[in-house]
Amino acid sequence: xxxxxxxxxxxxLSEIDFSLRAGIISMIGYILDIAGVDADSKGFGIKKxxxxxxxxxxxxxxxxxxxxxxxxEQINISTWVNDYGKLLTVRNFTVxxxxxxxxxxxxTQWAIIDIxxxxxxxxxxxxxxxxxxxxxxxxxxxxxxIAAINPKETVIHKVTYSDIDFNRHxxxxxxxxxxxxxxxxxxxxxxxxxxxEVNFLRESQYGDILITGYEQCETKSLFEIKNDKGAxxxxxxxxxxx
Amino acid sequence: xxxxxxxxxxxxLSEIDFSLRAGIISMIGYILDIAGVDADSKGFGIKKxxxxxxxxxxxxxxxxxxxxxxxxEQINISTWVNDYGKLLTVRNFTVxxxxxxxxxxxxTQWAIIDIxxxxxxxxxxxxxxxxxxxxxxxxxxxxxxIAAINPKETVIHKVTYSDIDFNRHxxxxxxxxxxxxxxxxxxxxxxxxxxxEVNFLRESQYGDILITGYEQCETKSLFEIKNDKGAxxxxxxxxxxx
Numbered sequence: 001x002x003x004x005x006x007x008x009x010x011x012x013l014s015e016i017d018f019s020l021r022a023g024i025i026s027m028i029g030y031i032l033d034i035a036g037v038d039a040d041s042k043g044f045g046i047k048k049x050x051x052x053x054x055x056x057x058x059x060x061x062x063x064x065x066x067x068x069x070x071x072x073e074q075i076n077i078s079t080w081v082n083d084y085g086k087l088l089t090v091r092n093f094t095v096x097x098x099x100x101x102x103x104x105x106x107x108t109q110w111a112i113i114d115i116x117x118x119x120x121x122x123x124x125x126x127x128x129x130x131x132x133x134x135x136x137x138x139x140x141x142x143x144x145x146i147a148a149i150n151p152k153e154t155v156i157h158k159v160t161y162s163d164i165d166f167n168r169h170x171x172x173x174x175x176x177x178x179x180x181x182x183x184x185x186x187x188x189x190x191x192x193x194x195x196x197e198v199n200f201l202r203e204s205q206y207g208d209i210l211i212t213g214y215e216q217c218e219t220k221s222l223f224e225i226k227n228d229k230g231a232x233x234x235x236x237x238x239x240x241x242x
Numbered sequence: 243x244x245x246x247x248x249x250x251x252x253x254x255l256s257e258i259d260f261s262l263r264a265g266i267i268s269m270i271g272y273i274l275d276i277a278g279v280d281a282d283s284k285g286f287g288i289k290k291x292x293x294x295x296x297x298x299x300x301x302x303x304x305x306x307x308x309x310x311x312x313x314x315e316q317i318n319i320s321t322w323v324n325d326y327g328k329l330l331t332v333r334n335f336t337v338x339x340x341x342x343x344x345x346x347x348x349x350t351q352w353a354i355i356d357i358x359x360x361x362x363x364x365x366x367x368x369x370x371x372x373x374x375x376x377x378x379x380x381x382x383x384x385x386x387x388i389a390a391i392n393p394k395e396t397v398i399h400k401v402t403y404s405d406i407d408f409n410r411h412x413x414x415x416x417x418x419x420x421x422x423x424x425x426x427x428x429x430x431x432x433x434x435x436x437x438x439e440v441n442f443l444r445e446s447q448y449g450d451i452l453i454t455g456y457e458q459c460e461t462k463s464l465f466e467i468k469n470d471k472g473a474x475x476x477x478x479x480x481x482x483x484x
Binding site: 017020161165177 | 255256258259260265274278288314402403406410419423425427430448
């Protein structure tokens with residue numbers, strides 16, 4: 001058993017959007033970075049896994065955004081893993097500002113894949129995880145399964161070099177970026193607290209065609225990315241309180 | 243007069259490409275970040291300029307890539323400003339690895355714009371820059387004017403939310419990303435030393451249509467981004483030694 005680990009980070013100029021705040025993509029980028037750093041520091045990160053032809057992939061996330069931090073603001077990112085089952089581990093995050101106010105919270109679910117077969121591996125043999133479990137409850141309810149949508153608008157994108165990450169597939173953040181880019185920009189300028197959920201369903205590779213669909217249902221923005229064979233790749237929802 | 247300033251940086255997982263190295267976009271991202279940090283630390287960065295309705299914009303760059311650093315590699319980024327004229331300052335960079343081998347060098351030219359009129363301001367009244375000039379010569383020849391091209395391929399892109407930065411225009415790195423994404427991916431997997439030049443010619447804004455053209459002339463990759471009115475926005479060339 002262990003306790004939460006906290007990392008400091010300062011919002012950089014390159015991480016802010018037109019509203020001069022770190023937006024949804026940067027905030028999710030911060031926690032994905034910290035997930036990597038924290039797992040590596042405990043001996044079960046990409047450094048170790050890749051040497052064994054394995055890798056972490058994120059499967060689902062649920063995120064509460066209370067306030068977007070401003071440029072140069074210093075934030076504290078705390079993370080802890082509080083559960084793991086056959087296929088998924090649960091990694092949690094809270095982000096606080098210098099006044100210790102909570103500005104963001106997240107629960108993320110991760111699988112380990114075999115790099116050659118791309119299949120998820122059984123995590124229950126990984127006894128080394130036990131020692132780093134922290135029993136603090138998740139700060140957000142677990143992400144749910146998101147249903148297919150009836151998009152009112154779609155955008156087609158061919159996967160390019162800059163979409164691909166070290167796992168040799170489209171980076172999780174890139175899917176989120178494709179979806180957020182379909183929103184009316186006003187929604188992103190200074191939002192009230194909002195809730196985001198993402199389901200990553202399938203991998204996509206260099207050269208694939210992605211069709212991103214968007215549908216606005218009252219206060220909910222719904223997204224689905226499919227490939228050109230009709231298979232769902234990624235779904236997301238944002239519940240706004242504006 | 244002053245000397246070079248050096249910053250340490252570790253290549254993060256989120257900054258590497260499919261070849262497990264920090265690619266062209268990440269390397270240019272590092273120096274743009276450091277340009278911001280270094281200027282702020284000396285009192286003429288975005289922190290001060292934005293409070294006076296002014297901002298830095300990059301105009302041209304010439305970059306020598308000797309080796310792309312690997313994930314988790316620690317690099318040392320040195321920067322110094324060695325000249326400024328009426329419209330442009332010259333900021334230089336060298337990047338070395340832990341063995342002090344030079345892996346990257348760059349010369350970049352910057353203008354200050356008035357945020358409202360978007361016009362470049364006269365820099366010669368800025369006496370405060372004198373004290374931070376470092377007379378070390380630039381490590382790369384100054385970037386030249388790049389001519390229009392006859393593209394063999396074009397890709398159309400509508401400017402979205404994630405393309406826009408704190409200057410409320412398309413981010414410099416985004417143009418480079420649009421261009422690099424047109425290359426045969428083999429060229430990017432483990433290149434010999436190569437030379438890149440970029441000319442940023444005009445701003446583009448949210449909703450603009452960008453047409454990125456690419457032409458391969460023997461060992462040279464040539465790029466031009468135009469808007470849908472035919473005006474050139476950005477041009478670049480890469481000289482490969484493969």
